[in-house]
Amino acid sequence: MAKGSATPDRHRPPWREPASDAGVVVDPRGVVTALSPGICRLLGYEPQELVGRAAAELLAGPLPAAVRRSHARREAWHGRVTLRHRDGHPLAWTLRGRPLRDATGETYWFLTAEGVEPSGLPHDNDGEPDTPLLKQWALDQLPLPMALYDRRGVRLEVNTAMRRASGRQDHELLGWPIGESGRGSILLGPQGIGEAMTEVLRTGNTVTCEAYSPGTDTTGPRVWLLSLYPVRGPGGQVCGLSAAAVDTTEQYRARRRLAVLNEAALRIGTTLDLSRTADELAEVGTDHFADFVLVDLLDSVLRGEDTAAAQHSLLVFRRTAQRSVLPGCPESVVPLAGTYTYPEDSPPGHALAAGRGALHRAEDITQWWAESSPERARKIHEFGIHSFMAVPLRARGVTLGLALFFRHRTAAPFEEDDLRLAEELSARAAVHVDNARRYGRERATALALQQTILPHPAQHHPAVETASRYLPAHVGAGIGGDWFDVIPLSGARVALVVGDVVGHGITAAATMGRLCTAVRTLADVDLAPDELLTHLDDLVLLMDRNDPAGFAVRPDHGSGEVGASCLYAVYDPVSRRCTMARAGHPLPVLATPDGTVRFLDLPAGPLLGLGGLPFEAAEFAVPEGSVLAFYTDGLIESPARDVDASCDLLRAALADPGRPLEETCDRALGSLLSEARTDDVVLLLTRTRALSGDRVATWELPSEPSVVALARELACERLAAWHLEHTAFIAELVVSELVTNAIRYGSPPVHLRLIRDTALICEVGDASSTAPHLRRARLSDEGGRGLLIVAQLSRRWGSRHHRSGKTIWAELPLTPPLGIA
Incomplete structure (x- = not known):
């Protein structure tokens, strides 16, 4: 035990007394990384000569088979090993090796000497053998926090790294059960550290678990990979246990951030709805690291307008989503769908201008909240909001909105790691918001195009x-x-x-x-x-x-x-x-x-x-x-x-x-x-619907020029029967021209059909497939004006071909044009 320790001697059972002062730490590559001063004196080396040197170079003979097997299985071992002094003579030591595993699964070895042959001990100036250094000295040299416990789980010794990591002194650590101290818990495990300790003492196996500590004012909460090892007496019985802790806070945060992002990939962007996407971002935020989340999208984004033009004007936001750990989001001042702006000199305004997230403490922004909105300042004081983050929603170089994350129920303020997580979540959500915006614009464009065509x-x-x-x-x-x-x-x-x-x-x-x-x-x-x-x-x-x-x-x-x-x-x-x-x-x-x-x-x-x-x-x-x-x-x-x-x-x-x-x-x-x-x-x-026979008249005409007069007469009679005498003049001209063309240029038989519908339809068919051609006759031409007359007198006209020939048709309005009696 180090000098100055307040721990009574009754806490040090006989089996704990060290046999030597030699302790060394070997990394997974077999290189010496840390050692006690005693190892240098025993082997005759200076510390700088050993640190960074391969441990195998210190062996004077092969390792026992039992030691090699235990080492390969990464299990604690105990055996007789022969080392070589710097001057060349061998030293037979009884060593104990304990594996230390870090967060990645790599194994370090903590080696301590429990016995050394007297003939092999170096002597001091008085000719007496050096007194072996206590194990506590070796522990104090280790960079990993370590502690020793008896079978009751009472802490007997700790090293300097443990005191530094816990922020407590010996009197607050020694004599207390595992995981506790004089000021409450120093380690919390989700599965119970006590259960892990019981398993080590019962089975003699090494147990690894994850534990959490509140940390110090400077470090904050920490996460540790805690390895518990059995400590055996001379007869091999488990007399206690030792604990080594590896700080895995950064790895834990990275795993947590990755887990949240993986979950967000499934929960954010499930639809192409802007409001739903914003609400999904707020929901993920309150589920994992924030107590209150606001998501405000630009009003121009929600209206489907061009966002590029909006970037150069006053940004108007609309409250699109809000989530809280408290029912009803009582912290909110602006209601859902409410619009407002952020001044450029405000914390959100600075984040928007910079295009990246910003972390703020409540004392930094209280004055701004009070000046811009006394109601917001009252809410901050009422709910105890102590920190918040403003993160712009940006995708493809365009600002789409702003996400605000607040804490009031969670005691710890936001940290930079939380800001990185919020920025990554917001970036993913922004891409989905932009996709939804583009989809909405494309959908509206396609729908407008389709509606004009249908x-x-x-x-x-x-x-x-x-x-x-x-x-x-x-x-x-x-x-x-x-x-x-x-x-x-x-x-x-x-x-x-x-x-x-x-x-x-x-x-x-x-x-x-x-x-x-x-x-x-x-x-x-x-x-x-x-x-x-x-x-x-x-x-x-x-x-x-x-x-x-x-x-x-x-x-x-x-x-x-x-x-x-x-x-x-x-x-x-x-x-x-x-x-x-x-x-x-x-x-x-x-x-x-x-x-x-x-x-x-x-x-x-x-x-x-x-x-x-x-x-x-x-x-x-x-x-x-x-x-x-x-x-x-x-x-x-x-x-x-x-x-x-x-x-x-x-x-x-x-x-x-x-x-x-x-x-x-x-x-x-x-x-x-x-x-x-x-x-x-x-x-x-x-x-x-069907046109009854009394609305359709059909005649088959001989292919003779004299039949044109008969065709006009038949048409006039039918129009009189239909009470369409006012259309007879135009109808006579059209029938005359169409029948004349069929007789002159077509093939028999010639058919004439009149249909009375919303218009008067005149159809003349013949067996020829020759299509009619509209041309403009010169003043000296005697013909060529028939189809021109038909085109001018009818509402529309045309021809259609069928298997038995063609039909030329013209639609005449039931009301004659002005100027024609």
Whole structure:
């Protein structure tokens, strides 16, 4: 025991008396790192000659086999070892080796001499052998805190490193049970240090556990890796134990920080919702290191505005999330969704200007709180807030908001390690906030683009009654490339289109717009459904070749990948038949007035973008009052059920064709869709109408010039029967010109058809496939003015080809233009 110790001799049992004063510490590489003065005297070396030297160089013979085995197993050992004095003569020592493990699992060895041959002892100047140094002297040289305990767990001795680490003196440490001192606990273990001590004394095995100490005023709380070793007497019995502690505070903090960050990776950013992401950051902060957390996002971020412009103006924040260990967040002054600003000279303002976090004590900021907001100052005093951190939320070089972390219930103030953790959490949260902001902007842009392209819900067509729904996905990439259209055609017919572009986002919406425009253009040419899809497929291939990166956001498997699916149908209210063709699109559903609901057997056709494969059209009789349902795959594909079950639900929703279409839409979506759908959904319902025979007049005319007068007469009679005499003059001119062109340039037979609908439709067909050509006649020309007259008198006109020839048509307003009687 060192001089000056206040520990009574009765605490030093006989088995503890040292046999020598030699003690040495060897690191995992076998190098001497620390030693007692006695080892130098016994071996004849100076300390600097031994420290840093390999321990094996001091051996005068091989280690006993039992010692080698224990050393390899990293177990305490006891044996006779021969060392070599500096002058060359051997020294036979009885050594005891104890392993010391650090936080990384590396093993140090603490070697002490328990006996030495008298002939081998060096002598002092008086010729008497040196008195062996006490073990306490050797312990005091060790950099690791160490202590010795008897079988009761009472502390008998400690070294200088233990006193320094605990901040206590001998009288506060010696004589107290393990883990305690004269001023309370010095070590706390989550599993109980007493249990570890009992196991060492019972089994004689070394036990390692983690312990915590309050530390000193300068060091703060510390974490230790505590190793308890048995101390054996001459007979091998366990007479006590020794403890060695390795400071693992930094490793513990690093593990804790990594664990919190790993947990935050799972808890922050689970959605693309700005408010939810901010709340997740606040929740993680209060769960692990803060008592009160505020998250304020820039008002411009929440509104989806350009943040770059906002950085150069006064920053307005909106309280987005707040969490506290106290119910109801009573520390908060600004309510959720409240807006305010931070002055530039405030602590948060300084953190925002610097772009990095800052740690403050309450005494440093009380004056600012009191001047800026007396209510905040009152809250600080009321709840005892003693430290806080201000951390900007920055991502991709842009400030998005500010996170404030406070402590009042936790006694220890924030440290630099807490600031680093808060900065890392805030950086991760900022990336998710920025992703959500960008997603929101892209979603709004894509939705606006899509809404401008999709037809207006209130549109009316005489051939069909329609009801439609477009629903973007709730999760995932959001807005996709699903679209539908209702296109008026000549002859009172209507085209019904539903398509689905692969992918999501602005690119998919833009591609959808290009395809939708192309379909309208091709429909205006009055192509058959299978021919229209063929032209559309060629267009997709051209888009793919010219701009492969911008088309359809499809998987990157090279050019020629699938781009879209499409279904194109043409319904004729006169014949009450519907012609359809599809390109890899789901089958349409027909619900007839008699209650029959069936999926139409329509050839599938390849997806658009494959190229070179034919499309087939099919024609179906559609009774008046039937409901045709067109949809995209997002309606029937769900992880909750298979496609067959979804098809059965769709049939059930369409089972009553007399129900209002809007109600049927809601019923179908309610039974088929979930809140977490991952794909866009389009549903287009049409109830067919029919034009009765009294609204349609058809004549077959001989291919003779004299029949033109007869055609005018027949048209006038029919207009009189329809009470449209006021349109007779214009109708006569149009009929005359169209019939004349058919007789002069076409092939028999010639057909004339008048349809009375929202407009008067005049159609003249012949067996020739020659298309009409509008040209402007010169003053000297005797002809060439027929189609020009038709174009000027009609609201619109055109031609369509069919298998038996062509038809030239013109739509005339039921009210004649001004100036024509």
